[in-house]
Amino acid sequence: MDVLAFDTATSVVTAALVRDGQVLGERVSRPVSVLEDAHALLAGAGLVPAELDAVAVGIGPGSFTGIRLGIATARALALALDVPVAGVSTLRALAAGAPGSLPVIDAKRREVFVELDGEPHVLAPAGVPVEPGTVCVGDGAVRYRAVLEASGAEIPPDASELHVPRACFHALLARDYGAAERVEPLYVRIPDADRASA
């Protein structure tokens, strides 16, 4: 089974082509060109889009616009190719790339996204529950290195690929392939306009 996986939820966009659990290719770029990456990956494997069997997409949390870009792409691919889609949490993909770590994604506005007790949350960096020795990964860990390290966290060097939600992990984690419209964004935050009324 040939799976195209991608994640556009953070500032670093990742794509991977995975055949039966084996990574055929991986790319990292910027959000608007995720299809360029997909095209290059397929070309490298001698495939055309119609030969894809499934799509795995990062559903966030992260940039709202980025998440939508990825899910709109995945849903349109599903329509065009009649393939199933699986959504994978960007936090869980990061965790799969750095087992035992606590993924921290930049949520802007001096907040971060983390998963606690199986649910994504948005918190102030100083409020992230780290114990001495907890390894934090992700663009939020890089951005708030000083705050997190002050709480005892250990953070790999900024350039480490452990901070990148590599799409091969989305493909490897994806289990629940099905209708694309069931794949929902993980916004975590409600729109500002709804805050007063919420």
Place this chain on the structure above:
Amino acid sequence: MILGVETSCDETAAALVTRGGEVLANVVSSQADLHARYGGVVPEVASRRHLELVVPVVREALAEANATLDDIETVAVTNGPGLIGALLVGLSAAKALAWARRLALVPVDHLHGHVASLYLEPEPVEPPFACLLASGGHTLLLDVRDHGGYRVLGTTLDDAAGEAFDKGARLLGLGYPGGAAIDRLAREGDAEAYTFPVARVPGLDFSFSGLKTALLYAVRDLPHGELERRRPDLAASYQRAIIRALVERVEAAASRLGAEQVAVVGGVAANSELRASLPAAALAPLPLCTDNAAMIASAARFVEAIPWPGYLAVDARASAA
């Protein structure tokens, strides 16, 4: 046939149009109800809704035309101007669809789309003409010489005409969108009851912010409890001032260009007083005046398509080209 996709503001739309300009399906899912409680379009709310609706409207357009994806030769999609997050939903979906099916793609300028609403069957308008584009997002005077594009003669320096209607409706305690509400109420009122200023801006530009302020003062200065009784007169006078500004300018543009034909496109073209004031103007049918994807597919007929897969890096743009 051409599949058009439009998500630049608060309508999620898909349409199927033939090369010859025949509309086979024109599906528009309006978010007006969703935004009504905010009194205007909230970009993040609009973008979330676009994501929910973009694939369903494409499916519905195919069903309406009794067509399949195999019938589509080209995908046309609005890539600006508009709300960037909203545009990216439609653009991402359109690019993915075109790439997966190995189709050509045409990124369409939304304003060109409005003009191209006039080129659809059964009564296509032929250029040249002077065109007023007035909507919630835009107020522009355009010199249209051929099907492929337009030249901007003037634009609004502040609010768009449709925005002026929305803001006026809010001041009068009417609903959103404001254009239809004011138009309806104005029919019961005296348009000469109040004299609202039509801004004198040099050249062919527009300004509506002073008008809005004048209405604010008129409402504020009413004796307590009088608003209910005076509302129709206020609506009629306010509408008169907006329409007068639009009509004066489009006529000035036509005479400057020596254009024999005047056309009006955009949501404000639905306004009954505007229609009555420009009886000879070419108008698109009402469903094609407000944002829709048939006009986007129509514009794509006159723009060179980017062959597969040369469009994968095409980005959205918030402002006019």
